[in-house]
Amino acid sequence: MTCFDSTSSTSEKINLLGKTLPQLEEFFVVQLGEKKFRAAQIMKWMHHRCADSFEQMTDLSKVLREKLNACAEIRPPKVVLEDISSDGTRKWVLEVGNGSHVEAVLIPVGDNRRTLCVSSQVGCSLDCSFCSTGKQGFQRNLTPAEIIGQVWVAQKSFGPRKDSSNRPVTNVVMMGMGEPLMNYQPAVDAMRIMLDDNGYGLSKRRVTLSTSGLVPQLDQLGDDIDVSLAISLHAPNDELRNQLVPINRKYPIQELLDACKRYLKKCGDSREITVEYTLMAGINDQQQHALELAALLKQLPCKINLIPFNPFPDSGYERPSRNQVMRFQSWLHEQGYSAPIRTTRGEDIDAACGQLVGRVQDKTRRSARYADQNRIAATQLDLPPSN
Ligand code: SAH
Ligand code: SF4
Numbered sequence: 001m002t003c004f005d006s007t008s009s010t011s012e013k014i015n016l017l018g019k020t021l022p023q024l025e026e027f028f029v030v031q032l033g034e035k036k037f038r039a040a041q042i043m044k045w046m047h048h049r050c051a052d053s054f055e056q057m058t059d060l061s062k063v064l065r066e067k068l069n070a071c072a073e074i075r076p077p078k079v080v081l082e083d084i085s086s087d088g089t090r091k092w093v094l095e096v097g098n099g100s101h102v103e104a105v106l107i108p109v110g111d112n113r114r115t116l117c118v119s120s121q122v123g124c125s126l127d128c129s130f131c132s133t134g135k136q137g138f139q140r141n142l143t144p145a146e147i148i149g150q151v152w153v154a155q156k157s158f159g160p161r162k163d164s165s166n167r168p169v170t171n172v173v174m175m176g177m178g179e180p181l182m183n184y185q186p187a188v189d190a191m192r193i194m195l196d197d198n199g200y201g202l203s204k205r206r207v208t209l210s211t212s213g214l215v216p217q218l219d220q221l222g223d224d225i226d227v228s229l230a231i232s233l234h235a236p237n238d239e240l241r242n243q244l245v246p247i248n249r250k251y252p253i254q255e256l257l258d259a260c261k262r263y264l265k266k267c268g269d270s271r272e273i274t275v276e277y278t279l280m281a282g283i284n285d286q287q288q289h290a291l292e293l294a295a296l297l298k299q300l301p302c303k304i305n306l307i308p309f310n311p312f313p314d315s316g317y318e319r320p321s322r323n324q325v326m327r328f329q330s331w332l333h334e335q336g337y338s339a340p341i342r343t344t345r346g347e348d349i350d351a352a353c354g355q356l357v358g359r360v361q362d363k364t365r366r367s368a369r370y371a372d373q374n375r376i377a378a379t380q381l382d383l384p385p386s387n
Helices: 021-031 038-049 062-071 134-138 144-156 180-195 215-222 238-244 253-267 287-297 320-336 353-365 366-375
Strands: 079-083 088-094 103-111 113-117 122-124 136-141 171-174 207-211 228-232 272-278 302-309
Touching: 021 038, 021 228, 038 144, 079 287, 088 144, 088 207, 088 215, 103 136, 103 144, 113 144, 122 134, 136 180, 171 180, 180 215, 180 302, 207 272, 215 253, 253 272, 272 320, 287 302, 302 320
Parallel strands: 113 171, 171 207, 207 228, 228 272, 272 302
Antiparallel strands: 079 088, 088 103, 103 113, 122 136
C-alpha cells in the first residue's frame, strides 16, 4: 500500500492540512483502510485545536498515529515574521519554499470582527498597472495547505478555539497577493475548509473572493461553491479599464457584469456583489467617472467600496487628496450608493501589503528590487461583507 502524494514527484508525505473533508475521507478509507469518521475527527484537531502533529491527537490509537506518521504530516507555512500594530492589526510573513514569501494580515473591525486577508499566489501574472504584486510578476501558485495555512497561523496566534462562539478569525477575504481564480482548485479547496464546520465554520457571507474578472472561472465558481464575491472594477468604461486591468481586453466590463449576475442567480439569495474601485488621482476620480460608474452599475445588485490608491515607488500613480475622495463619494451618494471608503490599517507595522515581505527579502539580500517595489498597497483588508 502506498499513501504518498501521487501529485508529487518525490516521495514526500501527504500534507493533510490542505485536504477537504471528502479528500480526507478518501485518504482514510482507500489509503489507510480506516473508518470514514476519522476524517472529521482529524480536521477538528487541525483546524479547531491547531494541532500540527499526530502525537497531540490523544483520541487516536497509538497504532493509527504511527500509521499516519509513516505517510502523512500536518505542515503549515513557516512564520518568518509576526507583527502586531498598535491598532490591533496583526501581520504574518510566511515562507513558502525557495525563499518565496507571502503575507497574511488580520484586521480587527470593532469589537467582534477580525478579517483575515489571505494570499493565493506568489506574485501575479495579470499585471494590473497600479498593483505592486502585479509588478513582481508571477512566481508560483500556493497549494491548498499554504492558503488555508494562513488561517491556521492566524488562529493559532490566539490559541486553540474554546468553542464555536470564540473565533479569532471571523471573516476571510481572498485579497492578499495573487489572483485566486488563476489558482482555481487550491483556492476553492481552501475556501471549502473555511466553510466546513470541521474546519473554520465560517458562513458563506463571511468568506469573500476578490477577482479582477476571469469570466469562465467565475462561471465555474458559481457551480462549485457559494461564497461572497468582490470584483476589482476600478474603471467605468472599457477604454480606461483596458489600461488599468489588462485582463479586461479579454473579458470586457459587460461580460464581467453578466457573469456576476449569473453568479448571484446561482447563489439564490439576496446577496450583492462588492465592487472595488481604487481611486487614482486624475485617472478615475472625476465626477464624470462617478456618474458613469453609477449608471453602469444600475444593472447589478452591488455595493461599491472605494479604495484610495496606496502608492509605491515608480508606480506612476498618485492617491487623490482626502477632499477629492470625499467628493467622489458624495457624487456616488447622490446617485444612491453609500460607497464606504476602505481605510488603511496597521501602518506602524507596515501592514500595507508587501512591505514586510520587502524587509525580509532585504535581510536575506535576496532581491533588492523588492525594497523598491514592495512599499505597496496599504491594506486592502478592511473591506469585508457586511455582517
Ligand atoms: N487579484 C485579486 C485580489 C487581490 S488584489 C483582485 O485583483 O481582485 C485586492 C484588491 O486590491 C483589488 O481590488 C486590487 O485591485 C486592489 N489593489 C491592488 N493594488 C492596489 C493599490 N496599489 N492601491 C489600492 N488598491 C490596490
Ligand atoms: Fe493580480 Fe489582483 Fe494585482 Fe491585478 S490587482 S495584478 S489581479 S493581484
